[in-house]
Amino acid sequence: MKRSRFEYSLPKNFIANAPANPRDHSRLLVLDRVTASIQHKHFYDLSDIVSSTDVLVMNNTKVFPARVFGKRTTGGAVEVLFLKELENNIWEILGKNLPKIGEQIIFSNFYAKVIKKGLHTAKIRVFTGGKRLLDLLILEGKTPIPPYITAKLPEKSLRAKYQTVYAGVVGSVAAPTAGLHFTRKLLAKLKQKGVMMQYVTLHVGPGTFSPIKETDITKHKMHSEYYSVSKETVRALNNAKKHSKRIVAVGTTTARVLETISKNKKLSGNTDIFIYPEYKFNFVDALITNFHLPHSTLLALVSAFVSKPNTNEDFTDFKSSLIGKAYQEAIRKEYRFYSFGDAMLIA
Structure with missing residues (x-):
């Protein structure tokens, strides 16, 4: 399956640099996969659109201020993105011009020693003087944001805006953006209606921004990310499925x-599942998602969701597909795209 089949053109002024305010005032394109009908709503209409028997499943991961500036012992500047803790005080980082193995990186409130090094990644041991690294990152770290967001938002504002209201489990370097549209008021309305809400965790890594570079997308090496789900959540979801309730995944990470x-029936671990057309969805019945970049794994996933064997539509290329036509309609209606942009409900 060729990479060129996942192309579309988007004027740069359609890329959102800040979220809607309030969050749930973003627009919502509702796409029916069976009838091919499109409705234009707002996200706050979601409580009127979903059924009381639906189950919303959300990713409760929390973005941490993982981008930190430090110095080599020689004085040279180093920019580091903390990815994940591998074991006690041992972290995987991403960066350019990283020091050699055995050399140190000096930060404002702690320092680290490089113990293993790749091309752009390294494994470091952090020395925090007995303090939790996450507490120190809150003091001096910056929120990592996608490169296409060019507006310079104040850090305090960014930490609030680039976080779901239900975030709880620290570990992501990128937000599960479909969840950014929810407000506490909207969640309360959904709960009052009787909609069941369940949570899973997937810590979003920087690979979510990596485009497919292989000409044949089936040869793309998918990034691996840690996930976990409680036994209680699995039991509730299986019971809902047994009673033919609709499972609505909030975001591609949840899907x-x-x-x-x-x-795999495993409650936790690492997943590198790559979903593209011809994949048969086993559990997800509807999907809330943002509008994604060309040549991205996320675009491949939504393309799969709206084509055979999940619908009656053949997938030849994105532009001529039902999902591609929905994107063109969104562009015609001047929707806002990508992380801070508007949303879709694909049912």
Whole structure:
């Protein structure tokens, strides 16, 4: 399957640099996969659109201020993105011009020693004087944001805006953006209606921004991310499925978790599931998602969701597909795209 089949053109002024305010005032394109009908709503209409028997599944991961500036012992500047803790005080980082193995990186409130090095990644041991690294990162770290967001938002504002209101489990360097549209008021309305809400965790890594570079997308090496789901959540979801309730995945990260556990039956681990057209969804019945970049794994996932064997539509290329036509309609209606942009409900 060729990479060129996942192309579309987007004027740069359609890329959102800040979220809607309030969050749930973003627009919502509702796409029916069976009838091919499109409705234009706002996200706050979601409580009127979903059924009381639906189950919303959300990713409760929390973005941490992982971008930190430090110095080599020689005085040279180093910019580091903390990715994940591998073991006690041992972290995987991403960066350019990283010091050699055995050399140190000096930060404002702690320092680190490089113990293993790749091309752009390294494994470091951090020395924090007995303090928790995450507490120190809150003091001096910056929130990592996608490169296409060019507006310079104040850090305090960015930390609030680039975080879901239900975030709880620290570990992501990128937000699960479909969840950014929810407000506490909207969640309360959904709960009052009787909509069941369940949570999974997938810590989003920088690979989510990596475009597919292989000419044949099936040769693309998918990034691996940690996920976990509680026994209680699995029990509730299986019971909902047994009673034919609709499982609505909030975001592609949630969809990937649900599809992973439907296959491997493991409550936690690392997933590198890559979903593209011809994939059969086993668990997800509807999907809330943002508008994604050309040539991205996320665009491949939504393309799969709206084509055979999940619908009656053949997938030849994105532009001529039902999902591609929905994107063109969104562009015609001047929707806002990508992380801080508007949303879709694909049912």
